[in-house]
Amino acid sequence: MHIHTATLPNGVRIVHKEDVSQVAYCGFAINAGTRDEEEDESGMAHFIEHMLFKGTEKRNSWHILNRLEGVGGEINAYTTKEETFVYSTVLTADFEKAVDLCSDIVFHPTFPSHEIEKEVDVIIEEINSYNDSPSELIYDEFESIVFKNSQLGRNILGDAERLQEYTTENALRFVANNYCTDRILFFSVGNIPFKKVMRLAEKYFGDVAAKYSTKTRQKSALYVPDHVRKNLNTHQTHALIGARAYSLSDERRLPLYLLNNILGGPGMNSKLNLAVREKRGLAYTVESAYTAYSDDGLINIYFGTEHDDTEKCLHVIYKELKNLREREMPSSQLERAKRQLMGQLTIANENRENYALNMAKSFLFFGMNESNSVVAEKISKITSKQLLEIANDIFEEDKLSTLIYTK
Secondary structure (H helix, E strand, C coil): CCEEEEECCCCCEEEEEECCCCEEEEEEEECCCHHHCCCCCCCHHHHHHHHHHHEECCCEHHHHHHHHHCCCCEEEEEECCCCEEEEEEEEHHHHHHHHHHHHHHHHCECCCHHHHHHHHHHHHHHHHHHHCCHHHHHHHHHHHHHCCCCHHHCCCCCCHHHHCCCCHHHHHHHHHHHCCHHHEEEEEEECCCHHHHHHHHHHHHCCCCCCCCCCCCCCCCCCCCCEEEEECCCCCEEEEEEEECCCCCCCCHHHHHHHHHHHHCCCCCCHHHHHHHHCCCCCCEEEEEEEECCCCEEEEEEEEECHHHHHHHHHHHHHHHHHHHHCCCCHHHHHHHHHHHHHHHHHHHCCHHHHHHHHHHHHHHHCCCCCHHHHHHHHHCCCHHHHHHHHHHHCCHHHCEEEEEEC
């Protein structure tokens, strides 16, 4: 069905897709994340995400948690390097309640001081849990290596010591500087007429004062490959290999996405899974991931293995990367890879919450959302030559960084 769009006089954008279902999804996508923090605001964006649920001008934390949960709905949030999402899932009949609540916590948070101390303790436990999991911790540290001295290298959870110093005033200042109306998008998917969506938008956040952002994001520092090995006394070696990659706006993003899927995507038939796990039994988990940011990107390969097998794994992975750089992919293999990727994307979009979040992010950064048919057409035009060129650009051995946790 058609996607409806509008912009309120205060600058908040509206995106809605009508969908025949008993369930509706709505929320706010905010173009503000970890990279927008000042030097003394480590972890602030994520801290704000937690604290949004702790009180507004007309609701306390109990009322916020029970408003939708009491009718079987859900409200959630997450923070990334570049955006914050607050979103809900409800029955269609309760859609207005969801719009009301999401609007209230995004535009009217109070960050009560008595809640801050408790929530900081919760976040510190989250940090401790993360630090106890080397297979998760390694990703954050690797980004700090690849994006050294850059905003994108900042840890989302932040520094535990700094978090304990935050006050209501700190939180209000961050929101005032970053939750500007031109950086906020309301999105919804459900069996609701667009006229009703607009009526509710005007009712619940149409009178929010317009405020336009004057902040600009810094370009990341020049990338210098690095190789770090740490002794963490882990039961197995955890390793990441990777480099900078293409941004969200780069036309090579989709071909790289396909190449990543072929190399180490979620399919058990990925090149790395077949070579490292199935053929040699060297690792339980081996996978690659590509993350595109608004003006930069990152690709990495992760594996966990016995300490004595680390060098064997590295050898096999570098060999697979060399094959991608030197051998043009046969057309039959490329066509299978294209069908696999399109199948994965189509299935993922059948999850309506997932679709709503992806639609919102696309409109937040591009002002548009490409249909499955448009994406399929673009994928169909990707050539083996393109993949070869991209492999030589991204996976050139001298460009790769490594981070290895071992005993």
